[in-house]
Amino acid sequence: MTRTLESPLHMRRDGLDPVGELALARDGEGVVRVETPFGLPAYLVLRHEDVRAVLADPARFSSALTPMPGAAALDAGERERLRAGQLIGFDPPEHTRLRRMLTAEFTVRRMRRLEPRIEEIVRTCLDDLERAGRPADLVAHFALPVPSLVICELLGVPYADRAGFQERSARMVDASLPPEEQAAARREDRDYMAGLVARAQADPGEDLLGMLVREHGDDLTTDELIGIASLLLLAGHETTANMLALGTLALLRHPAQLALIREEPERIEPAVEELLRWLSIVQALPPRTTTTDVELAGHTIxxxxxxxxxxxxxxxDRAFIDSPDTLDLARGAAGHVAFGHGVHHCLGAPLARMELRLAFPALLRRFPGLALADPDERLGFRAFSIVYGLDALRVTW
Structure with a gap:
């Protein structure tokens, strides 16, 4: 059951924009006290420079000391099992040990090998969108299936299981759910992944999970394999799907910007960076816990x-970039923190960038008359999701 509660400050939006209250807090205090959806007090860091400082300093801002959502509903043994392999919940050197087993699989060079297959998946999903007829839901027929198919093939997850893992993922990032429901979703997800890991251990394939079993089976416990697979599956489709949906909405609301990448497709790489910055779909990066008293923006934490x-x-932040509230696809926005920063910088960033770089131009080429089918007031934003997005986006052409 969804709780009736007020959205925390860092999750408040006005459509595609963060609320003005967030900017006022950033330009004023810089660090403010808030309460998380789970009732825990926290310090919210708002300025670009300070956010990067936090993310670059795991010694003073620890991921390992931060409790996972719903942890209170779990016993100690279950907490450890669910935490195993979750890179975002560890500090160096444990984080380093886990990450180095995956880094080679997510290099830009390795991702380029996937480009022909991703292009094929994009074309297939565009065919499905067209067959659905006008108006069609872009989320159901394009934004969600593209990254889901990609990550399923990469990991070795049956795409036929997508309805189940998509539903569990949505529950795991829904901050409005009681901790008990989030914990239940984590248990269900772990049970599902345990079955996949067992099959990979019995007969490792050529996918990423099979590679981990073959090359690192002696270095990783079964619980760690399950945790790594769970994290990659969740992150691999949830974030990119919402970027594709919200990015399309942003382009349709800014026709001059849309025309820029339609007429000059070579501009797509800086355009993707600007969309990542401007939309910032991850409402807040995974929390940290201070290991000592810290001075930040004139405040003692x-x-x-x-x-x-x-x-x-x-x-x-105006201190980071000029005219920050303006969507300007030509500028590229280097230095944004949409993928985090420091040791926890998103491992899958090269894959996400490639999917976005291929998907947006293909969509605009296939449907030059693409337009919204519903007025703005009918759009259903996922206000309480840790990953901001849309329930649906009906389009016509």
């Missing part, structure tokens, strides 16, 4: 305090 970094506020 005590030891053992929860710290949350606001991605939308940091990426729209």
């Amino acid at each position: 005590p030891a053992n305090s929860l710290v949350i970094c606001s991605t939308p506020a940091a990426n729209r």
Whole structure:
């Protein structure tokens, strides 16, 4: 059951924009006290420079000390099992040990080998969108299936299971759900992944999970394999799907910007960076816990305090970029924190960038008359999701 609660400051939006209150807090205090959806007090860090400082300093801002959502509903043994392999929940050197087993699979060079297959998947999903007829839901027929197919093939997850893992993923990132429901979703996800890992251990294939079993089976426990697979599956489709949906909405609301990448497709790489910055779909980066008293933006944050970094506020900081509230696809926005920063910088960033770089131009080429089918007031934004997005986006052409 969804709770009736007020959206926390760092998750408040006005359509595609963060609320003005967030900008006022950033330009004023810089760090403010807030309460998380789970009732825990936290310090919200808002300025670009300060966010990067937090993310670059795992010694003072620890991921390992931060409790996972719904942890209170779990016993100690279950907490450890669910935490195993979750890179975002560890500090160096444990984080380094886990990450180096995956880094080679997510290099730009390795991702380029996937480009022909991703192009094929994009074409297939565009065919499905066209067959659905006008108006059609872009989320159901394009934005969600493209990254889901890609990550399923990469990991070795049966695409036929997509309805189940998409539903569990949506529950795991829904901050409005009680901790018990989030914990239940994590249990279900772990049980599903345990079955996949067992099959990979019995007969490792050529996919990423098979590679981990063959090359690192002696270095990773079964629980760690399950955790790594769970994290990659969740991150691999949830974020890119919402970027494709919200990015399309942003382009349709800014026709001059849309025309720029339709008429000059070579501009797509800086355009993707600007969309990542401007939309900042990850509402806040995974929380940290201070290991000592810390001075930040003129404030003292005590030891053992929860710290949350606001991605939308940091990426729209005037101290970081000129005219931050303007969508300008020509500028590229280097230095944004949409993928985080430091040791926890998103491992899958090269894959996400490639999917976006291929999908947006293909969509605009196939449907030159693409337009919204519904007025703005009928759009259903996922206000309480840790990954901001849309329930649906009906389009016509």
